[in-house]
Amino acid sequence: MMCNRKFLVFIILFSLVFFRWVEGAMPNEYYGGVFYGLGMKQGENGNWDKAAGYFRKAVDSDPGLQKAYFQLGAANLKIQDFSAAVSALLQAIAIDPYDYKAYNLLGLAYREMGELVEASASFDRAIWWPHPPGVEEYVFNSGATRVMLGNMEGAEVRLQHLIDLKEDKLARQLKELIDGQARQ
16 A cells, blocks of 8 residues: 555656656747647637737747748737737748738738838739739739829729739729729
């Protein structure tokens, strides 16, 4: 009986020491991935504040986790913290300069902040790649921002791009923006 008790105490102490060692031995990248997954789950449920918190923990744990910076920017955009969105998206782009989706979200954040020149440049970078998925939305955003800047010639170029892509609905919407600006 005494032998079983000593063995049980040994197992418990060994387990505590072992798991403390394992916890300390886990790389930060592991925790970054865990926090990223928790953030994605919160985002799926529409809890953008909580999602942003988890994505922040993910990038703090693993500063090279580009997708966490992207999602942090998207979550900050949802909660209308535009300067935080810009900061996170710039970091995502610094890690992966070919992320056209990050350029589009960056353009949206800049546009919400009233930084139209930066928004236009970001949208242009999003459509610079040869026809990424969703390019129609990026072309529309670029054209609409050019209308806001008063650059009708640039907006007409984007309108023609939408017509070439056979995106009639977005082309009509952009045409209405251009015509509305011309009437003013």
